[in-house]
Amino acid sequence: MHCLWCHEEILQEINWINLLSPPKQTRICYRCSEQLIVISGNRCPQCSRLNERGICNDCLRWKELFEGEDVITFNYSVFPYTSFIKEVVAKWKYRGDYELGFIFREKFLQFFKEAFQSVSDPIVVPIPLSKERLFERGFNQTEMLASFLPVETQHVLTRVQGEKQAKKTRVERISSENPFNLKKKLNNSVILVDDIYTTGTTLRHAAKLLRESGCPDVYTYTLVRG
Amino acid sequence: MEKQVYQIQHLLPKSYIGKLLLESELPEDPNIIKHFTKLPPIKKELFQVICQRCNNKTPHLFGNIPCAKCNGNHIYCRNCIMMGRVMECEYLYACSGEEVKWTSYNSCLTWEGELTKAQQHASNQIVDAIQKGQSEFLVWAVCGAGKTEMLFEGIEVGLKLGKRICIATPRADVVRELKPRIQEAFQEVPVQALYGGSEEKEGSSQLIIATTHQLLRFYRTFDIVIIDEIDAFPYHHDPSLSFAVNRAKKTKHTTIYLTATPRKDLRLRIALNKLPHTFVPLRYHGHPLPVPTLQISYSLQKALNEKKVPQILLHWMKNRQNPNRQLLIFVPTISLADELTTYLKEQTEVLFKKVVSVHAEDEDRVVKINQFRQREIDLLITTTILERGVTFPSVDVIVLDAGHEVFDEAALVQIAGRAGRSADDPTGEIVFLHDGKTTAMVNAVRSIKQMNKRGGF
Ligand SMILES: [Zn+2]
Ligand SMILES: [Zn+2]
Ligand SMILES: [Zn+2]
Ligand SMILES: [Zn+2]
Numbered sequence: 316m317h318c319l320w321c322h323e324e325i326l327q328e329i330n331w332i333n334l335l336s337p338p339k340q341t342r343i344c345y346r347c348s349e350q351l352i353v354i355s356g357n358r359c360p361q362c363s364r365l366n367e368r369g370i371c372n373d374c375l376r377w378k379e380l381f382e383g384e385d386v387i388t389f390n391y392s393v394f395p396y397t398s399f400i401k402e403v404v405a406k407w408k409y410r411g412d413y414e415l416g417f418i419f420r421e422k423f424l425q426f427f428k429e430a431f432q433s434v435s436d437p438i439v440v441p442i443p444l445s446k447e448r449l450f451e452r453g454f455n456q457t458e459m460l461a462s463f464l465p466v467e468t469q470h471v472l473t474r475v476q477g478e479k480q481a482k483k484t485r486v487e488r489i490s491s492e493n494p495f496n497l498k499k500k501l502n503n504s505v506i507l508v509d510d511i512y513t514t515g516t517t518l519r520h521a522a523k524l525l526r527e528s529g530c531p532d533v534y535t536y537t538l539v540r541g
Numbered sequence: 542m543e544k545q546v547y548q549i550q551h552l553l554p555k556s557y558i559g560k561l562l563l564e565s566e567l568p569e570d571p572n573i574i575k576h577f578t579k580l581p582p583i584k585k586e587l588f589q590v591i592c593q594r595c596n597n598k599t600p601h602l603f604g605n606i607p608c609a610k611c612n613g614n615h616i617y618c619r620n621c622i623m624m625g626r627v628m629e630c631e632y633l634y635a636c637s638g639e640e641v642k643w644t645s646y647n648s649c650l651t652w653e654g655e656l657t658k659a660q661q662h663a664s665n666q667i668v669d670a671i672q673k674g675q676s677e678f679l680v681w682a683v684c685g686a687g688k689t690e691m692l693f694e695g696i697e698v699g700l701k702l703g704k705r706i707c708i709a710t711p712r713a714d715v716v717r718e719l720k721p722r723i724q725e726a727f728q729e730v731p732v733q734a735l736y737g738g739s740e741e742k743e744g745s746s747q748l749i750i751a752t753t754h755q756l757l758r759f760y761r762t763f764d765i766v767i768i769d770e771i772d773a774f775p776y777h778h779d780p781s782l783s784f785a786v787n788r789a790k791k792t793k794h795t796t797i798y799l800t801a802t803p804r805k806d807l808r809l810r811i812a813l814n815k816l817p818h819t820f821v822p823l824r825y826h827g828h829p830l831p832v833p834t835l836q837i838s839y840s841l842q843k844a845l846n847e848k849k850v851p852q853i854l855l856h857w858m859k860n861r862q863n864p865n866r867q868l869l870i871f872v873p874t875i876s877l878a879d880e881l882t883t884y885l886k887e888q889t890e891v892l893f894k895k896v897v898s899v900h901a902e903d904e905d906r907v908v909k910i911n912q913f914r915q916r917e918i919d920l921l922i923t924t925t926i927l928e929r930g931v932t933f934p935s936v937d938v939i940v941l942d943a944g945h946e947v948f949d950e951a952a953l954v955q956i957a958g959r960a961g962r963s964a965d966d967p968t969g970e971i972v973f974l975h976d977g978k979t980t981a982m983v984n985a986v987r988s989i990k991q992m993n994k995r996g997g998f
Pocket of ligand 3: 593594595596597618619621622627
């Protein structure tokens with residue numbers, strides 16, 4: 316086995332534990348894995364941003380905007396946007412090196428269990444790409460992330476076609492800015508999966524649609540907190 | 542044949558001539574597409590898979606992708622993915638530049654400098670190799686010999702003969718440095734520089750300076766390829782790069798290699814007289830190469846672990862022959878560069894005003910190197926990224942933990958070559974600080990002395 320990132324050979328240590336149980340599929344070497352540092356310390360309980368004093372200002376503003384109740388119960392992110400993570404994500408997403416996604420599998424699964432154990436019967440919904448993007452990239456990175464999780468995934472969101480959006484008048488566009496369509500109503504709790512939480516706007520567009528159609532609560536689970 | 546040449550040149554924009562493109566890079570115009578030949582992207586043989594763009598055959602450098610475009614599960618090449626992804630479900634498109642004629646420039650060299658005797662000697666041989674269409678020629682020139690200037694007359698002759706010329710090098714830094722110098726020397730000739738993230742991307746000019754990686758996009762188009770720093774990383778590590786260089790050449794071509802530190806394969810061919818070559822043992826200013834001294838410190842590792850500047854180094858710093866020189870300290874790892882900077886600052890406050898470290902992953906590296914050049918920094922701690930391609934007029938050089946495996950013979954000779962570069966200060970102290978001599982150190986010193994001897998010192 317070779318490290319997915321630096322291509323160095325990974326030497327699997329054989330001891331009593333992994334002799335008896337099949338060894339964990341390590342796809343990244345020790346040196347590279349040391350750079351995969353997860354978010355630690357005090358974070359905003361609402362959006363996972365590093366923050367000493369509870370809910371951050373951005374989240375308070377969202378709350379206000381939604382008149383007291385944010386459409387997202389909370390966002391949980393695994394990694395901070397370090398230069399290492401930035402580099403790996405860029406090569407994975409933009410260069411289209413699909414296999415690099417497996418670097419994140421173990422941690423993405425581990426923290427899913429920790430963060431969402433109290434949510435009963437959730438359905439995972441990955442944020443979709445536009446058709447053009449999907450063809451260009453060959454795969455949707457959020458679907459890959461969703462596939463690492465041990466719960467049911469449903470693809471109920473689609474992107475509003477770029478063209479249609481352009482044909483609308485400005486007024487129409489502002490009132491219906493939402494870039495997503497909902498194909499099917501869901502009555503379970505939903506965990507939206509995306510690669511990066513930056514401002515949280517896109518995720519809230521998707522969450523709003525789900526909530527309006529009767530979804531009891533929407534969480535978001537993101538790989539990176541930008 | 543003549544007629545076809547005429548047509549290609551008038552119908553096809555130059556940026557498509559001699560190119561190897563991915564499906565996603567192909568234009569839509571059918572009049573352009575018809576000049577391209579479809580090639581299979583990945584060849585599957587009984588026991589191996591081969592990427593047809595980069596010749597990668599290493600199994601773990603192929604990946605599997607559930608492809609949304611063809612709805613299939615198939616392989617793609619991970620080795621050359623930085624130049625766009627080669628997918629099993631998409632053809633490669635080649636437009637051969639073999640038959641294309643380029644402009645003939647009459648005396649286009651606008652450089653007015655003068656070559657030294659040693660440079661002129663090498664230059665004449667390069668011109669000769671190009672005129673005769675000799676397939677290979679190597680110039681083994683010491684660090685600071687002024688190799689770029691030796692190329693000018695050869696390039697001029699090539700351009701007069703209507704040849705397409707590429708100066709290729711493994712390092713983007715070197716491309717960036719060469720571009721203005723070459724453009725300055727050939728002011729009427731369009732010159733393009735190609736490297737990852739370069740502003741120019743077209744690759745349509747007759748005279749091109751590019752990293753060897755960029756040649757993965759070219760197909761049978763260069764009459765002359767000049768490979769500068771042929772021994773530099775990653776060229777000798779990555780066989781797909783020499784594969785790319787070879788495919789970018791026309792069937793009949795001249796390849797000129799430039800190096801200060803040829804590796805074993807080339808040295809062997811020189812020794813066996815299988816490779817036409819010339820030596821340039823003299824620096825342009827006519828002074829010999831400064832010879833490194835080896836200094837042993839048994840407590841080197843201990844000092845570094847305790848975050849102390851080794852005694853012997855401190856002593857040397859306080860007693861330098863010329864304390865006005867700036868100081869470059871080479872260290873084997875990024876972490877040591879950063880650590881050392883912190884405590885060296887505190888422990889040598891009296892000696893140095895500004896101490897800074899730089900390494901390959903440093904976003905400010907270009908800025909810092911410039912500050913050092915402007916003498917705003919007096920001590921720069923660096924990894925091997927500064928071993929070649931950059932010139933500072935007046936420095937002393939320390940290699941800290943010179944026994945570390947990253948410091949092979951070539952690296953040590955290159956590092957030593959940073960000292961004594963200007964005519965105003967043609968010497969400099971070079972110290973290999975170690976806790977046990979290595980063959981690399983001994984060989985580096987020997988080969989520097991040999992070059993000096995060859996230069997008549
Ligand atoms: Zn690794
Ligand atoms: Zn927040
Ligand atoms: Zn390849
Ligand atoms: Zn496909």
